[in-house]
Amino acid sequence: MDPGTLADQQNLFVGELLAAEPQLEKTTSWVRKMQNLLCRKSEDNLRLLLKEGRDTLLSRLVPALERDAAAIRASLVTSWTTSPVEGQISRLKMIKRTMFGRAGFELLRARVLPIS
Structure with a gap:
């Protein structure tokens, strides 16, 4: 969620959610970093990002991503797609x-x- 694209009422709601669940802010931040890594093919370190993901609400997803780490790395360095x-x-x-x-x-x- 990009706060710049939300209406005022939505921003208030998101603020209340983040206040009620502190882990949610950490999780959304991690998701943004993963999105940046995958969509923009950034130079972020995948291993460190997956390690950081273990402390989020999506920690159950991390082992599957670690199993597919080689494929994720390959998608970052190759230009072709299926x-x-x-x-x-x-x-x-x-x-x-x-x-x-x-x-x-x-x-x-x-x-x-x-x-x-």
Whole structure:
């Protein structure tokens, strides 16, 4: 939550939440740091950031991130992505689900592949 994008009433509510739960401020700060690391491919030290995450409300997420640390590091240094492929897989699954029980592979193929 960026305080600059919130309305006055929302800022008051967020302030009350942070006052009621001190760990929430630490957690939101950590999430912002993770967002900066992943979205901006910053030079922050991933190992230190994950260690810091153990003291937040999201501490149960940290072991999974540590298991995937090599993949996270690779995403920070490489320029390629599998997003287009993942998008096509999601599209194919959606088409298949909408046809559930209606036809087999031939109809699915006809709906997915362009007509030439």
